[in-house]
Amino acid sequence: MTSSIVFLLFTGLLAGLCKAFDIGLSTKCVSIPKELGMCHDLGYTEMRLPNLMGHTTIPEVVSKTAEWHKLLQTGCHPYARMFLCSLFAPVCLDTFIPPCRSMCEVVRDSCAPVLSCYDQSWPDSLNCDRFPAGDDMCLDHFIYKELPKPTCQGCPLIEDSYSYRSALVAFCENDFAVKVKLAKRKFTSGHYEYVTEGPVEFIKQGLLLPYDTRNLIEQWLRINENCAHRMIRHPRSTVYVLAGDIQHDKVVVNRVFHWQKKDSQLTLATRKWRHHKC
Structure with a gap:
């Protein structure tokens, strides 16, 4: 996905009149560090802290995202990286824009079987029910061609x-x-x-x-x-x-x-x- 598409997606979401997801915390904008390479080239360079996982410092974010590198390398789903980065390194806008429940579900259904191969399960912290339905302001998944x-x-x-x-x-x-x-x-x-x-x-x-x-x-x-x-x-x-x-x-x-x-x-x-x- 190109940076321009991601940028248009985020700005389009801002223009919506839907209710936004809010974690009720005072946040600040910080630059995405080089150590957080998986969240580079997504169309934005600043993220909000605390993030949607409740992490308050960059070292904590870097440490927690390292656990996902192996899964992302498998290419288990085209939007796995965007899904995770929307939580760990949310774009710095006027409000949080979480992933939609539908995006969580398609990534989970595709990547959870890979996690089970490593004797791991889909974490409770990423329970898809915690994310808003498509009628709220959220990051939705696109239709893509399913390849073997x-x-x-x-x-x-x-x-x-x-x-x-x-x-x-x-x-x-x-x-x-x-x-x-x-x-x-x-x-x-x-x-x-x-x-x-x-x-x-x-x-x-x-x-x-x-x-x-x-x-x-x-x-x-x-x-x-x-x-x-x-x-x-x-x-x-x-x-x-x-x-x-x-x-x-x-x-x-x-x-x-x-x-x-x-x-x-x-x-x-x-x-x-x-x-x-x-």
Whole structure:
């Protein structure tokens, strides 16, 4: 979303005649600090304190928002960042403009399953019932095109031994199959990030979008971090063929074939696939 769209949205809301959300506190405007990077580039540079979460200092806000960075990296919903920033770093206007209940609900319904994958639940502090309905002045969500996105799932078996025939069966039975090189990077904090290296090669494209598939796979690795840890155990990169389905706009990986350097079965399967009839 561009800064101009966000600016127009906020100014449009100000022009409304609806009742505003008020936390009953005396507030002040402060610059959004650089440490609060997730709330930059949203069309405004100043926020109000205390915020809508009751935080009164910048260090407190920075500390509390750090807990959400991992979730935002999964891309669980297009408006998750705007939703959270409207609470933690509300725009400095004449009155508070909270998110609408409908925005909370669409973000919650999309992101809560990802939190559950980390053994966390949607917090009571973000109970959607606390936010105003659309007939009040609030930040509403836009209609957007629903694209397939990864989901939290059980880890598929990593197959090191297989025949080209079993690989062909997997290609037939699944919506997509891609060849991808996966690697991990270690941060100074000791945490790992799992990423793709080089281009994603489509064996069977299905409903996947070429420009978004690499990002989608990395989101799947972040959400299913335990699976990524099993697949990428060594510092060197590892090549896999991932086969899966699109189920109600959810991307599910069903089969994982380890593509080894001297492997001939997967090479044969990908060649035969061009003319194979399921």
